Amino acid sequence: MKKYIILVLILAGLSSCNHHQENTYWDYMGDFDMYYSKAYESYSPNPVFKDGKTLQKPVEGTIAREYMPYPFKDKFGDKAKAGKLLKNPLKATPENLERGKMKYDIYCAICHGKEGKGDGHLTKLVKNGKKLYPGVPANLTAGYIQAKPDGEIFHVITMGSAIMGAHASQIKTDDRWRIILYIKNHFKVK
Numbered sequence: 001m002k003k004y005i006i007l008v009l010i011l012a013g014l015s016s017c018n019h020h021q022e023n024t025y026w027d028y029m030g031d032f033d034m035y036y037s038k039a040y041e042s043y044s045p046n047p048v049f050k051d052g053k054t055l056q057k058p059v060e061g062t063i064a065r066e067y068m069p070y071p072f073k074d075k076f077g078d079k080a081k082a083g084k085l086l087k088n089p090l091k092a093t094p095e096n097l098e099r100g101k102m103k104y105d106i107y108c109a110i111c112h113g114k115e116g117k118g119d120g121h122l123t124k125l126v127k128n129g130k131k132l133y134p135g136v137p138a139n140l141t142a143g144y145i146q147a148k149p150d151g152e153i154f155h156v157i158t159m160g161s162a163i164m165g166a167h168a169s170q171i172k173t174d175d176r177w178r179i180i181l182y183i184k185n186h187f188k189v190k
């Protein structure tokens with residue numbers, strides 16, 4: 001009896017082997033809804049909702065995880081206000097400074113230079129005798145920048161400045177604060 005059971009198991013095993021990848025052969029668990037979900041597909045019509053769609057928009061006022069809506073809208077008009085109201089929530093720990101440096105080197109150094117002097121690679125590129133990048137990036141080691149409240153620099157990174165573009169979509173909130181810690185701690189006032 002034992003032998004027959006083993007034989008049946010081996011045969012069942014062999015019959016489910018899939019030598020031709022395009023054919024799935026027997027599906028033993030289909031009846032238990034394990035292979036075929038009864039849930040609606042994301043883009044299929046859906047009679048349950050009023051608009052007939054399966055994918056629904058988030059409820060109004062929903063905030064995505066790790067995302068804080070930025071309260072200021074005006075690039076120049078709100079800069080001073082941001083400087084007063086926003087406080088750096090992070091401390092200059094070795095870990096925060098290290099990550100701040102990593103992000104600075106990726107996103108800022110190309111214009112502001114590895115040591116913050118406003119002499120990044122992009123500023124040196126010249127084509128037909130003309131500078132390829134039209135602006136002069138601020139010297140981040142300068143006293144007037146070092147004296148800026150963290151919130152003001154946060155505003156500049158988030159919204160951009162005169163020529164400098166906004167970096168809100170590339171750099172997460174916490175990493176923006178870490179970059180500021182790095183700028184304030186690593187670059188010496190001159």
Ligand code: HEC
Pocket residue numbers: 104107108109110111112122135136137138145153156157161162163164165167171179
């Ligand atoms: C594509 C070049 C470019 C990149 C990248 C860039 N900047 Fe700038 N930045 C500039 C230029 C040009 C100015 C000066 C003109 C202006 O204000 O737009 C400036 C100005 C600034 C100022 C001074 C603003 C003020 O209030 O006077 C700060 C602070 C600053 N940048 C920080 C950063 C930080 C931090 C990063 C990285 C997250 C960064 N920048 C990335 C080009 C750049």
